[in-house]
Every structure is written in C-alpha cells, then in structure tokens.
C-alpha cells in the first residue's frame with residue numbers, strides 16, 4: 001500500500017503559514033522570486049472559457065481514453081488553476097503560483113504551493129503524476145521528472161501533455177515568446193525526442209503517445225478526436241510513460257511507441 005500522499009511537513013507548514021500570515025506576499029516563490037503566472041492568473045484562467053474552450057475540450061479528450069488504466073492517487077505538477085485537474089479527476093496538485101493554487105483549491109483540488117523540482121512529497125506516494133503544459137515552464141525538466149519518478153509507486157505512470165517544439169502550435173507559441181508574451185517568454189519548448197530522452201534519463205519507459213489538435217492556431221472550430229502515435233502536425237501531444245524498476249541515466253531509449 002502506498003504511503004499517504006502528503007507533502008513533507010516543512011513544506012506544508014510553510015505554505016499554510018505563508019498563506020494565512022502574509023497573504024499579500026503570496027506571489028513570491030520560496031526563493032523570493034515572483035511567479036510570472038501570479039500576474040496573469042485571472043486572464044490565464046479565463047482563457048479556458050473563452051478562446052481556449054474548444055482547445056481545452058480537445059486536450060481533455062486526448063487524456064480521457066487513458067484514465068481508466070492509470071493507478072490512483074493522482075498528482076498534477078503545475079496544476080495551475082485546476083482546470084485540467086477538475087476535468088480529469090486529479091485530486092492533488094502543486095504549483096508555484098499562489099494565486100493559481102488558490103483557484104485550484106476552490107475547484108476542489110488539494111493543491112500545494114511549491115515547485116516540481118522540490119522534494120514535496122514522500123517517496124511512492126502517488127500512482128500517477130500528470131504534467132500538462134508545464135514541462136516547458138519549469139526551470140529544470142529533468143529535476144522535475146526525477147521528482148515525479150521518486151514520488152511514484154513502482155510501476156506508477158507519468159502522463160505528459162505537451163505543446164512540442166516544431167509543431168504548428170509550438171511555432172505559434174515560440175513566435176509569441178520572441179515577441180515577449182507575458183508568460184510564453186518563460187517557456188522553453190521541446191521536441192518529442194527531447195522529452196523521450198528526458199523521460200528515459202529520469203528512469204521512465206514510454207508506453208504510448210497520443211496526438212491531437214490538428215486545427216491550426218486561430219482556426220479551431222470543433223472538438224477533435226485524438227489519434228494514437230506521434231504525428232508531427234499535432235498541436236498537442238500526450239506521452240504516457242511507466243516507472244521502471246531502475247532509475248538509470250543509461251537506460252536504452254525505447255522507441256516502440258513510434259509509428
């Protein structure tokens with residue numbers, strides 16, 4: 001039986017007291033930096049009900065076929081305002097943005113303030129870890145994937161939702177980044193191969209890739225059905241990987257998921 005999913009005492013204490021004692025400084029990360037998502041939290045969250053509505057529904061659908069095979073309990077690293085967590089039934093989340101954590105809590109998610117690179121939870125606490133449009137925003141993707149590995153039970157799963165570098169939507173957001181967009185300027189997009197390599201280095205083995213969002217940016221008029229495999233013209237890609245018995249940097253890259 002897995003340990004109860006709970007953050008290390010210190011983290012929980014600091015985020016709790018932080019929240020109650022100094023609510024106005026809640027936009028600061030543990031290291032004193034402001035989370036860029038705090039400044040755009042309302043606008044970010046509103047996107048899901050405005051221009052992002054069909055995109056979000058398409059991305060949720062890409063995960064839906066996987067959910068019944070994913071062991072509980074679930075954790076989303078980079079839970080944001082809890083939109084995906086609520087839609088997919090993810091019970092727990094962590095995020096460095098105080099304002100987004102508050103929104104996620106209002107959506108019923110057990111959300112903690114923190115970064116995915118930190119040791120926030122006991123080992124083997126979760127059956128599945130999700131990272132949905134978050135890997136491109138973290139400071140150290142490998143460190144986050146290694147933490148995900150650590151908190152997963154043996155044979156636990158990791159499910160990544162990604163906008164890949166070089167895809168039509170990756171190019172669109174890369175352009176926004178160049179123009180100094182409020183939060184895309186902080187994003188670093190990765191290719192499918194980059195992500196697979198990072199997963200392998202963290203100890204995971206890729207089991208399945210799902211592609212969706214073939215409509216182009218600015219031309220999304222319907223919810224799409226996902227397709228299996230990595231298709232380069234997809235705007236959104238889900239990679240499912242499993243925790244293997246060994247965490248080794250030299251594990252051979254498995255590419256059986258390729259079409």
Ligand SMILES: C[S@@+](CC[C@H](N)C(=O)[O-])C[C@H]1O[C@@H](n2cnc3c(N)ncnc32)[C@H](O)[C@@H]1O
Nearest residue numbers: 037078079080097115116132133134137138139
């Ligand atoms: C594009 S949002 C995605 C949020 C949510 N998964 C969603 O899809 O709505 C990226 C999220 O990553 C979070 N983030 C940034 N750096 C992070 C880190 N080091 N660890 C965990 N989350 C991080 C941001 O605060 C933000 O909520």
